[in-house]
Amino acid sequence: MKQFLTLTGAIAALISSRAVIAEYGLNMTKGVSTISGDIYNLHMMVFWVCFVIGVVVFGAMFYSIITHRKSKGVKAANFHDSTTVELIWTGIPILILIAMAIPASKVLIEAEVLDKADMTVKVTGHQWKWQYDYPEEGIGFMSNLAQSSRDAINLDDKPENYLLEVDKRLVLPVDTKVRFLITANDVIHAWWVPAFAVKQDANPGFINDAWVEVTEEGTYRGQCAELCGKDHGFMPIVVDVVSKDAFAAWVAEQKAEKAEAAASATKTWSEDELVANGESIYNANCSGCHQKDGSGIPGAFPAMTDSTIANGPASDHLDIVINGKGGMPAFKMLGDADLASVITYERRAFGNNGTVVQPSDVTSAR
Amino acid sequence: MSTISAVAAHDDHHGPEKGLLRWVKTTNHKDIGTLYLWFAFSMLLLGGAFAMGIRAELLHPGLQLMDPQFFNQLTTMHGLIMVFGAIMPAFVGLANWLIPMMVGAPDMALPRLNNWSFWVLPFAGAILLSTFFMEGGAPAFGWTFYAPLSTTFAPDSTDFFIFAIHLLGFSSIMGAINIIATVLNMKAPEMRLMDMPLFVWTWLITSFLLIGAMPVLAGAVTMMLTDRNFGTAFFDATGGGDPVMFQHIFWFFGHPEVYIMILPAFGVISHILPTFARKPLFGYASMVYATASIAFLSYIVWAHHMFLTGMPVAGELYFMYATMLIAVPTGVKVFNWVATIWKGSMTFETPMLWALSFVILFTIGGFSGLMLGIVPADIQYHDTYFVVAHFHYVLVTGALWGIIAAVFYWLPKWTGKMYNETLGKIHFWWAMISVNVVFFPQHFLGLAGMPRRIPDYSLQFADFNYISSIGGFAFGLSFVLFAYIVVDCIRNGKPADSRPWYSAKGLEWTLSSPAPYHSFNTPPTRAEILEESQHS
Numbered sequence: 038m039k040q041f042l043t044l045t046g047a048i049a050a051l052i053s054s055r056a057v058i059a060e061y062g063l064n065m066t067k068g069v070s071t072i073s074g075d076i077y078n079l080h081m082m083v084f085w086v087c088f089v090i091g092v093v094v095f096g097a098m099f100y101s102i103i104t105h106r107k108s109k110g111v112k113a114a115n116f117h118d119s120t121t122v123e124l125i126w127t128g129i130p131i132l133i134l135i136a137m138a139i140p141a142s143k144v145l146i147e148a149e150v151l152d153k154a155d156m157t158v159k160v161t162g163h164q165w166k167w168q169y170d171y172p173e174e175g176i177g178f179m180s181n182l183a184q185s186s187r188d189a190i191n192l193d194d195k196p197e198n199y200l201l202e203v204d205k206r207l208v209l210p211v212d213t214k215v216r217f218l219i220t221a222n223d224v225i226h227a228w229w230v231p232a233f234a235v236k237q238d239a240n241p242g243f244i245n246d247a248w249v250e251v252t253e254e255g256t257y258r259g260q261c262a263e264l265c266g267k268d269h270g271f272m273p274i275v276v277d278v279v280s281k282d283a284f285a286a287w288v289a290e291q292k293a294e295k296a297e298a299a300a301s302a303t304k305t306w307s308e309d310e311l312v313a314n315g316e317s318i319y320n321a322n323c324s325g326c327h328q329k330d331g332s333g334i335p336g337a338f339p340a341m342t343d344s345t346i347a348n349g350p351a352s353d354h355l356d357i358v359i360n361g362k363g364g365m366p367a368f369k370m371l372g373d374a375d376l377a378s379v380i381t382y383e384r385r386a387f388g389n390n391g392t393v394v395q396p397s398d399v400t401s402a403r
Numbered sequence: 404m405s406t407i408s409a410v411a412a413h414d415d416h417h418g419p420e421k422g423l424l425r426w427v428k429t430t431n432h433k434d435i436g437t438l439y440l441w442f443a444f445s446m447l448l449l450g451g452a453f454a455m456g457i458r459a460e461l462l463h464p465g466l467q468l469m470d471p472q473f474f475n476q477l478t479t480m481h482g483l484i485m486v487f488g489a490i491m492p493a494f495v496g497l498a499n500w501l502i503p504m505m506v507g508a509p510d511m512a513l514p515r516l517n518n519w520s521f522w523v524l525p526f527a528g529a530i531l532l533s534t535f536f537m538e539g540g541a542p543a544f545g546w547t548f549y550a551p552l553s554t555t556f557a558p559d560s561t562d563f564f565i566f567a568i569h570l571l572g573f574s575s576i577m578g579a580i581n582i583i584a585t586v587l588n589m590k591a592p593e594m595r596l597m598d599m600p601l602f603v604w605t606w607l608i609t610s611f612l613l614i615g616a617m618p619v620l621a622g623a624v625t626m627m628l629t630d631r632n633f634g635t636a637f638f639d640a641t642g643g644g645d646p647v648m649f650q651h652i653f654w655f656f657g658h659p660e661v662y663i664m665i666l667p668a669f670g671v672i673s674h675i676l677p678t679f680a681r682k683p684l685f686g687y688a689s690m691v692y693a694t695a696s697i698a699f700l701s702y703i704v705w706a707h708h709m710f711l712t713g714m715p716v717a718g719e720l721y722f723m724y725a726t727m728l729i730a731v732p733t734g735v736k737v738f739n740w741v742a743t744i745w746k747g748s749m750t751f752e753t754p755m756l757w758a759l760s761f762v763i764l765f766t767i768g769g770f771s772g773l774m775l776g777i778v779p780a781d782i783q784y785h786d787t788y789f790v791v792a793h794f795h796y797v798l799v800t801g802a803l804w805g806i807i808a809a810v811f812y813w814l815p816k817w818t819g820k821m822y823n824e825t826l827g828k829i830h831f832w833w834a835m836i837s838v839n840v841v842f843f844p845q846h847f848l849g850l851a852g853m854p855r856r857i858p859d860y861s862l863q864f865a866d867f868n869y870i871s872s873i874g875g876f877a878f879g880l881s882f883v884l885f886a887y888i889v890v891d892c893i894r895n896g897k898p899a900d901s902r903p904w905y906s907a908k909g910l911e912w913t914l915s916s917p918a919p920y921h922s923f924n925t926p927p928t929r930a931e932i933l934e935e936s937q938h939s
Binding site: 066090094114115118134137148195227238240261263264270 | 466471537539556559640646683684685686689712716719728734741743744747749759762767774777783786847850852854858859863
């Protein structure tokens with residue numbers, strides 16, 4: 038009873054507190070791609086057709102409800118069959134449907150068929166983050182929920198783009214046909230940016246494709262659209278669409294960063310450096326399952342504290358992080374220095390007493 | 404003493420057994436119908452409680468009440484309990500109560516099978532619910548349990564979920580066999596197929612859907628079981644399988660399933676509207692043909708749930724056209740209902756209010772269904788709250804509305820007592836307004852881009868989620884009043900006539916209220932059947 042009262046109290050408190058009000062939308066976005074406007078128009082066309090049918094049918098019903106009532110002394114008619122009427126209201130809907138199917142088929146073929154792309158981005162869904170690779174440019178990175186959103190989950194004061202901000206954004210050039218190759222590493226995800234009118238399932242072991250040509254520079258946000266486990270609601274997508282020049286500059290910058298990271302993987306790091314770097318990588322990549330304090334979730338996700346792996350031989354720890362095991366995904370997409378950092382962090386934090394792992398150990402363990 | 408009761412029991416051979424064992428051992432269609440209905444109602448309250456938890460978490464942005472894993476367990480169990488525990492058993496309960504009375508039979512054709520198919524359910528439900536208390540928690544992969552989230556990445560309790568689904572499937576298949584056997588073999592010899600009331604027709608067709616679809620579901624969960632435990636790789640690409648194949652198999656069951664849940668409701672509505680419009684059902688034959696067409700089409704449209712899985716364009720076009728085609732027979736049904744009330748002489752007792760609002764609200768769900776069938780637009784709608792709004796309009800204000808309408812309509816026949824009409828109307832308006840406050844704003848949420856199955860959301864979705872949650876609490880509370888009205892009717896209701904709705908037609912109204920333990924000892928004659936026909 039007492040628990041029930043507490044719960045009722047909690048719910049009443051929740052109802053009475055109005056936290057945050059932000060601008061809301063009522064309708065589908067028109068979007069900024071060459072296709073999204075057509076899809077919006079199609080949506081509105083079908084909506085209005087339904088609206089008009091609804092007005093006619095419900096109008097007839099309400100007219101009947103208001104006038105054909107016993108309290109007004111109306112005597113019931115007795116008709117109950119009419120082949121003509123049945124044929125009419127079978128035929129007219131068929132014609133309406135055909136009229137809707139023609140533009141729908143056109144837009145569909147336009148949206149699905151791409152002759153030639155100007156560039157390609159590979160999108161890989163992970164529990165619960167996105168990986169973006171530019172195979173032609175030779176760059177790639179992970180994109181996690183921003184720490185600012187993660188920290189604000191239990192705060193009243195939420196940042197402006199709460200749950201719609203990432204630590205590293207996808208960058209695309211404007212007015213360019215971009216082909217997305219979409220896949221997943223563990224379970225099914227779906228990559229969705231409403232403004233692009235692109236939503237495509239990311240299936241593990243298979244590659245789907247989608248494409249977009251964005252016509253306006255800007256920042257566009259989306260989310261994973263297929264239930265993919267615990268943090269399905271916490272793997273947003275943020276895309277910066279920039280001018281072609283700015284994109285070229287960005288690519289050059291990414292290549293320079295990549296070279297720098299490769300250089301740092303060959304030097305020997307101090308334990309403090311590794312732990313400091315590892316903590317942020319752990320929070321972004323591992324804490325979703327194993328929890329920020331390393332306690333895990335019994336029965337589903339093993340704890341880091343008192344772990345036989347974190348306190349055991351480094352080779353086992355390297356193997357499970359690089360190659361995965363069962364529900365634990367492989368993290369081979371992370372760089373050597375980052376992997377060494379996160380493994381060291383796991384072995385030294387949470388009261389563990391495992392050995393330090395250097396980037397060179399990761400290189401040889403791959 | 405014991406001799407006396409033994410004699411009494413012998414004399415009472417054709418009446419119900421005394422004591423609680425009556426309900427365990429019963430083979431009587433009315434007793435079993437009652438068991439089904441109370442079981443379904445308790446599962447409705449439980450599934451509703453899960454929904455209250457979901458709406459409470461979604462009241463404000465942020466995570467206030469639960470962690471995301473538990474939220475996923477709630478959405479999963481809410482869906483499973485409502486579909487397999489509440490809606491389906493409630494319709495089987497209605498079928499048990501009504502079909503023998505409607506076709507002039509003494510009882511169901513296979514009474515012992517009937518007992519078994521009910522008593523499997525509480526155990527299946529208990530197994531399913533027990534997973535909440537297991538290490539790793541209950542299944543958290545959604546009621547559609549897509550692989551590999553439900554295989555490699557699922558908690559250990561998933562094997563219990565699989566076993567529960569198997570048992571629920573057995574129950575449904577046995578129930579369906581029983582209904583087919585009853586309708587085809589036990590109907591009065593003088594009753595022709597095209598004399599049968601629409602509730603009987605819709606259930607007969609639904610039974611064939613059940614027999615076709617449930618074994619496919621059993622196949623899907625069996626493949627999951629072997630993938631999880633015996634090293635097969637049906638749904639695992641690394642072993643040559645395909646996770647999308649799971650979705651094909653699931654939806655080959657899943658799409659007929661949605662019609663399993665709605666066709667009997669169509670039947671119910673087709674009984675109630677003529678009664679309170681005092682006019683025969685319009686287009687009886689076309690209603691039967693439309694139901695059969697919907698059932699047939701339901702088997703060939705399954706992949707419209709999967710437009711974004713990477714289907715070839717030709718496949719998308721085919722499934723779009725086939726899906727749009729369903730609008731035609733469904734439209735025929737709606738038009739026939741409108742024509743039934745047209746120029747009638749209507750009164751608005753509680754069952755009529757539920758039936759009329761069913762027609763309007765179900766049609767709104769049908770419109771959003773048509774919109775979802777348009778593939779390019781579905782790119783934006785898919786897996787958003789637009790879909791959530793759509794299927795709650797067809798399942799809550801469709802299937803559940805049909806069940807509640809049926810309860811009010813036939814309650815006097817079942818209990819021999821009349822429910823409180825004023826309370827019935829208050830309950831209707833309360834539920835009807837609140838259900839729209841819950842689900843209508845979800846259309847806007849979906850169009851504005853809120854994905855389904857998320858425990859927390861960004862700030863632009865806060866307002867409509869708040870409204871939807873408030874409506875949800877009000878709607879949930881309305882079922883307390885519903886329970887009170889039913890219990891009050893059983894305990895304190897005024898005695899009801901054998902034909903409490905003066906204008907009602909149907910063989911069930913020729914029996915006394917409450918209906919005798921064995922419905923028809925002698926089959927009704929041709930003249931009686933025609934006299935009680937809905938469509939003459």
